[in-house]
Amino acid sequence: MTPQQARELITDALSQVAPDADIGALAPDADFRDVLELDSLDFLNFVETLSDASGYRIDEDDYPEFATVASGVEFLAKRV
Amino acid sequence: MPSLGADMESGTVIEWLVKPGDRIGRGEPIALIDTDKAVIEVESFQSGVIEAVLVEAGSRVPVGTPLALIGDGRQAAPSVQEGPTPEPPSAETPEASAVETPALPVREKPTPEPPAAEAPEPPAAEVPAPETSAPPVPETPVPVMSVPETPAPPVPAPPVTSPLVRHLAEERHVDLAALHGTGPGGRITRSDVEHAGRPSRPKASPLARRLARDLGVDLADVPGTGRTGAIRADDVRRAASRTGEPARAVPEKSRAMPEKSAKAAPDRVAKGRARPEAARRQRAMRQAIARAMARSKREIPHYYLATTVDMSTALAWLRERNRDLPVARRLLPAALLLKASALAAREVPALNGFWIDDAFAPGRAVHLGVAVSLKGGGLIAPALHGAADLALDDLMAGLKDLVARSRAGRLRQAEMTEATITVTNLGDQGVQTVHGVIYPPQVALVGFGKIVDRPWAVDGLLGVRPLVEVTLAADHRATDGYTGSRFLSAVDRLLNHPEEL
Numbered sequence: 001m002t003p004q005q006a007r008e009l010i011t012d013a014l015s016q017v018a019p020d021a022d023i024g025a026l027a028p029d030a031d032f033r034d035v036l037e038l039d040s041l042d043f044l045n046f047v048e049t050l051s052d053a054s055g056y057r058i059d060e061d062d063y064p065e066f067a068t069v070a071s072g073v074e075f076l077a078k079r080v
Numbered sequence: 081m082p083s084l085g086a087d088m089e090s091g092t093v094i095e096w097l098v099k100p101g102d103r104i105g106r107g108e109p110i111a112l113i114d115t116d117k118a119v120i121e122v123e124s125f126q127s128g129v130i131e132a133v134l135v136e137a138g139s140r141v142p143v144g145t146p147l148a149l150i151g152d153g154r155q156a157a158p159s160v161q162e163g164p165t166p167e168p169p170s171a172e173t174p175e176a177s178a179v180e181t182p183a184l185p186v187r188e189k190p191t192p193e194p195p196a197a198e199a200p201e202p203p204a205a206e207v208p209a210p211e212t213s214a215p216p217v218p219e220t221p222v223p224v225m226s227v228p229e230t231p232a233p234p235v236p237a238p239p240v241t242s243p244l245v246r247h248l249a250e251e252r253h254v255d256l257a258a259l260h261g262t263g264p265g266g267r268i269t270r271s272d273v274e275h276a277g278r279p280s281r282p283k284a285s286p287l288a289r290r291l292a293r294d295l296g297v298d299l300a301d302v303p304g305t306g307r308t309g310a311i312r313a314d315d316v317r318r319a320a321s322r323t324g325e326p327a328r329a330v331p332e333k334s335r336a337m338p339e340k341s342a343k344a345a346p347d348r349v350a351k352g353r354a355r356p357e358a359a360r361r362q363r364a365m366r367q368a369i370a371r372a373m374a375r376s377k378r379e380i381p382h383y384y385l386a387t388t389v390d391m392s393t394a395l396a397w398l399r400e401r402n403r404d405l406p407v408a409r410r411l412l413p414a415a416l417l418l419k420a421s422a423l424a425a426r427e428v429p430a431l432n433g434f435w436i437d438d439a440f441a442p443g444r445a446v447h448l449g450v451a452v453s454l455k456g457g458g459l460i461a462p463a464l465h466g467a468a469d470l471a472l473d474d475l476m477a478g479l480k481d482l483v484a485r486s487r488a489g490r491l492r493q494a495e496m497t498e499a500t501i502t503v504t505n506l507g508d509q510g511v512q513t514v515h516g517v518i519y520p521p522q523v524a525l526v527g528f529g530k531i532v533d534r535p536w537a538v539d540g541l542l543g544v545r546p547l548v549e550v551t552l553a554a555d556h557r558a559t560d561g562y563t564g565s566r567f568l569s570a571v572d573r574l575l576n577h578p579e580e581l
Contacts, residue, residue, distance in 0.1 A: 020455065039453075040412050040508050041483055051407045060402055060410075 001054070006076035010069055013049040017042045028070040056080045081135070082122060083143045084115050084496040086520045087372035091115050092140040093147065095287055095313075102130045103153065109492075111147065116364035117460050118489045120496055122147075129153030284311035292316045358456065365458040376520050380435075381556040384515050387568045389575050390538075391531050391546045397578040413531060414505050415476040417548070419581045421526045422446045422467035422475075424570035425501050430559045431524040431552075431567055432500045440523065440558045445469070449499030449519065450479065452486040461519055462491050463499035472581055506530060513549040523555035524567070548575075 001009075015023045018036045026032055033043055047066070051058050056079055058066070065075040081091050094112040098104055109121040110130070131149040135141050249256050249268075256268055284292070284299050292299050292311075302319040304311035394416050402410045425432040425446045433442040448467035452460055462485075464470075464478050485491055499519070505528040506514050512532060516525035529549040536545040550571055554564045574581060 037455075040414060041480060044410060044412060048407045048410075057407060060399060 001077050001080040003073050003077045006054075006073045006080070007069065009050060009053045009076065010066075010072050013046050013053060014069075016049050017046045026069060028073075029068050031067055032069060033067070050076075054080050081113070081141050081143050081145045081147055082493065082497075084113065084120050084122075084493060085117070085368075085372070086375060087117070087368040088115050088143060089371070090140055090142045093135050093137050094119055095137050096133055097121075098130050098148075100130050100132055104128065104130060104150070115496070116361070116368045117458070118486065118491050118496070120491050120493055122493050124150065126150055284316075287313040362457060365454075369459060372519060373517050376517050380518050380520060380523075382518060382553050383556045383561055383564065384551060384553050385561060385564045385568055386513065386515075386549060386551040387572060388536075389548050389550055389572045390536060391548050391575065394575050394578040395531070395546055409473065409476075411472060411476050412479075414507060414528075415472055415479060416575060416578055416581055417505060417528050418448060418450065418464070418467060418479065418503055419470070419472060419475055420571050420574040421501075421503050422448050422464075422470075423574050423581070424567050425524075426468040427570045428563060428567040430563050431554060433523060433558075434500070434521040435523050435555055435558050436521050443500030445500070447498045447500045449502030449522070450482060451502060451504035452483050455487055460486050460491070461499060461502050461504075462486055462495035463497075465494070465498070501526065503528070513551060515551055516553045518553055518555055523558040524564075525553045526567075526571070527551040527553070 011023045011026075014026070014032060014036065015021070017038060021036050026035060032038070036042075038046065043063075047058050047063070050066075054076055056076065062075065066072040084091065092114040094114050096111050098108075098110045104110060104124050104127065106125065106127045107123050110124045111122050113120050113122045128150040129152065131151040131153075133148045135145065135147045141147075284302075284304065292302070297316050297320050299311055299316075302311050302315050304315055391413070395413065398411055398413060398416065405411075425448070429442050430440070432446055433440055435441075445466050446468040447463040447465050449461040449463050452462070454460060462482055464475065464482055467475060467478075470478060482491075482495070499522065501522055501524050502516075502519050503526045504514055504516050507528070508530055510530055512529040514527035514529055516527045518525045527550070529551075531546050531548045533544050534547045535542055536547060537543075538545070550568055552564050552568055554567075
């Protein structure tokens with residue numbers, strides 16, 4: 001998966017759990033859980049959506065990789 | 081208008097899900113009510129036939145106002161809104177009416193004798209209970225429609241109306257004979273008269289009106305499929321998709337924003353309306369919370385207890401379990417915290433219930449109120465029913481569903497009224513400790529802070545453990561600190577044995 005594809009999947013999943021937020025304006029290195037005020041349930045929905053879309057099962061141990069869009073992109077691009 | 085929580089003073093009927101003549105079962109949803117905090121499906125408290133709808137969609141009425149009449153469909157509709165009934169529902173009345181007018185309530189029969197205004201009976205009670213006074217009629221007549229053929233109206237009189245409606249018609253110089261009644265059996269209702277005076281404003285549900293404004297659809301062009309041809313939201317959507325492009329913007333509401341082009345207008349209208357509406361809702365939500373919380377702090381002598389629970393066993397167990405499960409069935413620590421609270425509440429029933437009339441009334445089961453923060457601000461605490469008996473999987477699924485529906489503003493009546501104890505879980509955002517305010521008439525509120533790694537002494541050694549601060553705010557009228565401490569000890573014990581949750 002190219003970084004571009006990974007970025008699209010992540011921003012798509014984020015806009016699903018935070019439909020009112022302007023995901024495009026999100027800085028790549030911002031802690032998006034914090035910025036978008038995602039609670040654990042929102043984050044779980046995000047992981048679920050992203051796992052489905054990417055075909056890669058994101059485990060709980062991988063959660064720290066999804067602190068920012070940039071780190072998430074890197075993680076997915078490397079593995080998928 | 082049922083009370084859907086301690087913070088509710090009035091409610092708005094958004095939409096009727098039933099119409100006069102509909103047979104409904106107990107517990108069936110009959111209307112959507114906006115409480116300022118959410119739109120709630122209100123259920124019928126008894127089975128029967130809707131005799132009349134007393135509060136029109138779009139109206140805001142105080143808690144306690146009768147919304148509709150439910151009868152058994154066999155006898156005269158008792159009158160609440162429109163004045164005295166012609167006769168008390170005596171034993172003879174239904175008998176007689178069953179003979180003469182097998183299908184129609186007495187008052188709707190086109191008879192020249194209007195229900196005597198001279199001998200008014202006191203208005204019927206708020207909740208009509210026709211079953212109790214009506215002897216069973218052998219053959220249940222099919223409600224409405226079949227107008228009796230034999231006793232033809234001797235005089236071509238307008239359909240009988242209640243004195244109140246006639247009075248209103250006189251006042252407004254409305255000719256009743258020229259009106260088409262929309263009540264059951266063609267009866268002319270108060271709103272028929274009210275509408276008659278006005279230039280024909282199409283009948284439409286408030287949601288349909290709002291949609292029509294937002295989509296730029298002229299209601300006059302929309303065929304209604306609802307009760308008595310009223311336009312429903314779906315009709316508007318259909319009309320909007322048919323025209324393909326937004327039609328004229330309705331000028332009455334967009335006056336404040338002069339339109340430059342008809343095409344751009346609806347969008348601006350929608351946005352222009354959305355903001356004040358959101359602000360109004362926000363205000364109403366704060367006021368609702370203010371009422372409940374002020375009442376709580378005014379009336380409830382709170383006492384507070386706290387303890388720290390080592391979550392390492394629970395989290396390790398959860399991690400193992402989640403590793404083997406599909407992502408969709410993953411459990412959150414919140415599910416464990418809720419389940420432990422529910423089981424502890426069952427173990428210490430003195431904290432599970434209500435303080436009503438200077439006495440404690442225990443809850444029949446543990447219906448766990450779950451405080452859900454809403455994205456636009458504000459808070460709602462709907463009940464997770466029977467939480468102590470739910471398997472963790474089901475509890476997790478229930479939690480997801482409840483949170484999603486809370487945020488979408490679509491909850492059920494029972495969820496709003498039946499919580500027996502509430503849990504607030506500030507979760508992963510933020511702070512370690514929360515001291516809650518009890519939601520009356522409940523008697524306890526459990527609070528969980530964030531799970532954080534902190535130093536912790538285990539077996540004489542200092543280690544770093546994931547810890548959670550559990551608090552209990554309890555009503556000192558109902559229990560004492562000893563009871564509260566038993567509850568927190570139970571939560572601690574349960575969280576240390578996650579496999580038993």
